[in-house]
């Protein structure tokens with residue numbers, strides 16, 4: 001079959017734009033999936049230790065909010081502070097986490113909690129632990145030689 005020169009050009013152009021379109025869709029989906037859930041809350045990564053509530057990592061009872069406790073984590077190469085925390089089953093907890101240096105992950109194994117911690121941003125997740133037991137917190141973003149050693153633990157008790 002003989003193809004007219006212009007038909008060929010349009011065919012190439014069509015396939016080209018399709019590839020561009022797929023690329024844009026793919027890239028933006030990837031980008032959105034990697035944003036912290038609350039990328040509007042910012043923090044100076046140099047001043048994490050003196051910025052509330054990150055100056056006091058751990059579990060804090062709060063009043064007058066939609067949640068009962070705030071569970072504050074500070075990640076840095078290569079650990080989480082606190083290294084372990086005890087939470088009561090059934091209470092509403094807002095997890096708030098940030099990083100002092102590079103990008104770290106914050107995945108609570110066996111739950112839906114899976115956040116990326118970016119320097120300069122606060123990642124938040126409101127949840128209620130409905131099962132007792134130990135939940136391991138793991139870093140799932142490669143952050144350097146000690147990446148595999150980063151962990152913390154949430155112990156949920158009655």
Ligand code: CUA
Nearest residue numbers: 139141143147
């Ligand atoms: Cu922190 Cu990987």
